[in-house]
Amino acid sequence: xxxxxxxxxxxxxxxxxxxxxxxxxxxxxxxxxxxxxxxxxxxxxxxxxxxxxxxxxxxxxxxxxxxxxxxxxxxxxxxxxxxxxxxxxxxxxxxxxxxxxxxxxxxxxxxxxxxxxxxxxxxxxxxxxxxxxxxxxxxxxxxxxxxxxxxxxxxxxxxxxxxxxxxxxxxxxxxxxxxxxxxxxxxxxxxxxxxxxxxxxxxxxxxxxxxxxxxxxxxxxxxxxxxxxxxxxxxxxxxxxxxxxxxxxxxxxxxxxxxxxxxxxxxxxxxxxxxxxxxxxxxxxxxxxxxxxxxxxxxxxxxxxxxxxxxxxxxxxxxxxxxxxxxxxxxxxxxxxxxxxxxxxxxxxxxxxxxxxxxxxxxxxxxxxxxxxxxxxxxxxxxxxxxxxxxxxxxxxxxxxxxxxxxxxxxxxxxxxxxxxxxxxxxxxxxxxxxxxxxxxxxxxxxxxxxxxxxxxxxxxxxxxxxxxxxxxxxxxxxxxxxxxxxxxxxxxxxxxxxxxxxxxxxxxxxxxxxxxxxxxx
Numbered sequence: 160x161x162x163x164x165x166x167x168x169x170x171x172x173x174x175x176x177x178x179x180x181x182x183x184x185x186x187x188x189x190x191x192x193x194x195x196x197x198x199x200x201x202x203x204x205x206x207x208x209x210x211x212x213x214x215x216x217x218x219x220x221x222x223x224x225x226x227x228x229x230x231x232x233x234x235x236x237x238x239x240x241x242x243x244x245x246x247x248x249x250x251x252x253x254x255x256x257x258x259x260x261x262x263x264x265x266x267x268x269x270x271x272x273x274x275x276x277x278x279x280x281x282x283x284x285x286x287x288x289x290x291x292x293x294x295x296x297x298x299x300x301x302x303x304x305x306x307x308x309x310x311x312x313x314x315x316x317x318x319x320x321x322x323x324x325x326x327x328x329x330x331x332x333x334x335x336x337x338x339x340x341x342x343x344x345x346x347x348x349x350x351x352x353x354x355x356x357x358x359x360x361x362x363x364x365x366x367x368x369x370x371x372x373x374x375x376x377x378x379x380x381x382x383x384x385x386x387x388x389x390x391x392x393x394x395x396x397x398x399x400x401x402x403x404x405x406x407x408x409x410x411x412x413x414x415x416x417x418x419x420x421x422x423x424x425x426x427x428x429x430x431x432x433x434x435x436x437x438x439x440x441x442x443x444x445x446x447x448x449x450x451x452x453x454x455x456x457x458x459x460x461x462x463x464x465x466x467x468x469x470x471x472x473x474x475x476x477x478x479x480x481x482x483x484x485x486x487x488x489x490x491x492x493x494x495x496x497x498x499x500x501x502x503x504x505x506x507x508x509x510x511x512x513x514x515x516x517x518x519x520x521x522x523x524x525x526x527x528x529x530x531x532x533x534x535x536x537x538x539x540x541x542x543x544x545x546x547x548x549x550x551x552x553x554x555x556x557x558x559x560x561x562x563x564x565x566x567x568x569x570x571x572x573x574x575x576x577x578x579x580x581x582x583x584x585x586x587x588x589x590x591x592x593x594x595x596x597x598x599x600x601x602x603x604x605x606x607x608x609x610x611x612x613x614x615x616x617x618x619x620x621x622x623x624x625x626x627x628x629x630x631x632x633x634x635x636x637x638x639x640x641x642x643x644x645x646x647x648x649x650x651x652x653x654x655x656x657x658x659x660x661x662x663x664x665x666x667x668x669x670x671x672x673x674x675x676x677x678x679x680x681x
Contacts, residue, residue, distance in 0.1 A: 381395070
């Protein structure tokens with residue numbers, strides 16, 4: 160947005176709303192605003208109409224523990240056609256500190272009102288010496304305007320703390336002449352400000368609770384990521400991916416998602432679910448989460464295997480056998496790193512190596528590999544064996560159990576369903592509940608694609624180099640054919656180009672090797 164948006168300019172001043180609606184009607188109008196920015200806009204508009212002011216400013220009080228200040232949040236001027244909302248650029252509209260070098264800032268009228276909690280009514284800002292109006296004069300010079308009468312009021316919450324300051328400019332008579340704000344104007348505006356402060360305070364309280372919940376769930380996600388460097392930032396990337404794909408679905412006007420849309424509450428619901436989708440991993444053993452090699456975590460491990468091979472080489476008198484043992488050790492070291500696939504030939508070779516022996520210190524012959532080592536070395540994908548995989552998979556049961564026990568408000572009631580469905584399959588062969596595509600919501604299916612894509616392209620997995628997009632898309636394509644992931648979500652993700660936004664921010668340049676996605680859509 161520019162510094163301010165233009166509304167219909169008019170040289171005709173705003174007339175006061177002399178037939179003011181009842182107090183109940185005012186409260187209803189205030190209550191109908193569901194955003195803090197919209198409410199501040201409404202408060203200023205209502206105050207202008209009640210007093211006949213042609214302009215005004217709403218300052219939001221901010222105290223972040225470092226410094227107290229008033230921030231320009233809404234500015235109206237019907238003569239200049241200016242109407243800004245809460246996102247006015249800071250470069251143009253500066254914050255007003257309540258204190259300067261440790262001293263109260265009484266030179267600015269808005270900060271003075273915030274400090275004293277008392278209204279200030281000025282007939283002409285150009286003739287008063289009580290406050291510094293150099294900024295007002297500069298504004299007037301830039302816009303060919305003349306600020307004259309000003310009424311500045313504090314907004315106090317139920318604890319008598321300032322939460323905002325309302326400033327009205329240039330009251331007008333019925334026939335459009337400049338006038339001062341009367342005592343009646345001031346009393347009326349003050350009464351309205353009390354109602355407005357109650358509504359605003361309630362919204363600020365709700366927002367503070369929402370901010371606390373956001374901070375808490377994001378802290379949980381960071382804890383999960385910190386526990387395992389191999390999945391570092393996974394919980395932080397899933398919300399990004401999920402919301403990118405959901406945005407594409409909302410923008411789809413004539414495809415499968417034409418009727419899909421999310422309002423503000425539903426966006427927040429999806430946001431919370433995405434951040435909490437792996438919260439059950441807090442109960443998963445760090446030994447399993449951090450298993451970066453197939454033999455990692457076993458009592459003997461690869462170092463013990465290496466020592467056995469060294470003993471076998473030392474005991475052998477056959478150079479060919481020594482060379483074979485060294486090649487076998489190199490092979491074991493390679494497959495110990497894990498990967499996306501292990502051939503039947505490699506697994507057969509592991510079995511053959513296990514059948515060979517080495518002499519211990521007592522001269523007794525023992526197998527080069529134990530049964531547990533064979534089991535782990537023959538893991539076909541990654542570094543986790545079936546038992547460990549089952550332990551990790553239990554995280555989704557724990558996630559659902561935790562989330563279903565939380566007293567989510569109605570607006571967040573689908574968080575457990577969204578967060579708990581990212582390991583289901585479209586054919587019903589997923590887990591934990593074996594849901595089919597028709598039994599799953601669109602957000603849950605979106606999260607499933609996001610979870611797989613992030614895992615494929617993650618840069619931190621120890622058993623594989625960063626996977627290029629071409630390989631990731633090929634795997635997703637096969638998963639679509641196998642009814643693992645949702646075909647419409649997969650197609651939307653590729654056709655919308657949202658993957659480009661994600662790749663630009665979260666992948667290495669060398670991973671982005673795709674220009675045309677059409678081969679992956681067949």
